[in-house]
Amino acid sequence: MKMPLRRHLPARAGSFFACVATALLVMLPAFPPVPSDARLNAIQQRGFLTAHTRTSPTIYYQGRRGPTGFEYELLRRFSDYLGVSLNLEADHHLDSVLPAVRERGDLGAAGLVLTPTADGVSFTRPIMEMQPLVVYRRGLNGIEGPDDLTDLTIGTLRGTRGTGTAASLRELQKTYPELSWKESGELEVAELLAQVESGELDAAVVFEHQFRVNRLFFKNVERGFMLGKPGSLAWAVPAGSSPGLLRQANRFLDGLQQSGELDQLIERYFGHDDYLEYVGTRTFLGHLDSRLPRYTADFEKAARKTGLDWQLLAAVGYQESHWDPDAVSPTGVRGLMMLTSATAREVGIGNRRDPAQSIDGGARYLRQLEKRLPESITGDDRLYMTLAAYNVGLGHLYDARDIAEMRDGDPNSWADVREALPLLQQREWYNRTRHGYARGGEPVIYVRNIRRYYEMLRYVERSRQQFFQLEQNATRNDTLMPFELVPPLNPGA
Structure with a gap:
């Protein structure tokens, strides 16, 4: 049974586009003394960090060779940085992560958009940029700009306090008040793209890196155009009670950025989306x-x-x-x-x-x-x-x-x-x-793909064997020729 998308009807006034708040984030000095706090002490005493996350190819999942995902990789390194093990609570959807952080701690890392106005949580410095992207079902021609969206059935994932991909639609609705869409905090990107491919939706707004990771699984979903301003991926900790944990997280992320490791991880996970692309x-x-x-x-x-x-x-x-x-x-x-x-x-x-x-x-x-x-x-x-x-x-x-x-x-x-x-x-x-x-x-x-490569290998091998056999036969019998000699009609000419 598919989870419902909440319908958003047209409105004259949209909510404030919170993604611009990235520029207002105050960066902490790289190497100040880090104050301790009760939560950080508790993490170190019990020996593990609890992170609230989601199962998604861009965040965390059990791959063919164990746990993997971009944010999982960062979390694993952060827990090593703190000298503790990592405990994941991964049975979340987008709407349940921040409440879990507020109520139970320690940290939320689940494709969250930096939101300075979120209640009860504080966000780390930005980790990477996330650009909203319109995608649409193949066969719908001319989806090239905002003018082409007003008659479509559109879906997206709900953000926190007007952030994320939903925020880009709300901002666009100020110019196009007839624009409407559906949104949900319980679906994942793959489920949203599946609805586009099946025809339940005409189009969707997702983050560009999410589409790159998923695009080969949905051949009937086409890339459209970038929509609005980018947001910033960040982690969340309980507000007020975790200044030491927040500073440690920022110091850790600053160190990864300065060393170049963060850019390397982003490139490894999102820079190449052609692993399954069939080679011609x-x-x-x-x-x-x-x-x-x-x-x-x-x-x-x-x-x-x-x-x-x-x-x-x-x-x-x-x-x-x-x-x-x-x-x-x-x-x-x-x-x-x-x-x-x-x-x-x-x-x-x-x-x-x-x-x-x-x-x-x-x-x-x-x-x-x-x-x-x-x-x-x-x-x-x-x-x-x-x-x-x-x-x-x-x-x-x-x-x-x-x-x-x-x-x-x-x-x-x-x-x-x-x-x-x-x-x-x-x-x-x-x-x-x-x-x-x-x-x-x-x-x-x-x-x-393997079946195709195997067939090509077999075809080439058979062709080479046939050619080799032809050469061998020609060598053994000089009179064997691939063509029949036809004499001229007039031998004396």
């Missing part, structure tokens, strides 16, 4: 000639050890890293087959950046996943689910099989599981599973 034939063939020959023997050796097709392993390696042994993902996985440090230890790999070791470890891990699948999954269904598990994790694959069964599908059929996987991005479904939220659209695209 021309680029693939270029890499096939320039890169694959260096690793073909390693793929063949790993295939002999595991009983897998070496071209399948090569296709997985291409999807993971484009056959680049120095590749590193935002979550810290690295190497040609993109192994985590934990997976590398599990399969006995000492150096993930060594291509031979990475290929060997990736092949053995793929075979391990295949052996752990139920025997009821057979044939190509077994292969595709093994590949999906390599991407999203075995636990999330099992959750998708459960969802397929809930929907009266066959949990042993890849076709039915493929339809269920994207539902792991919707609260309605992932709340009913064991492992919770996942970027379920990703393994669907991942498997599809």
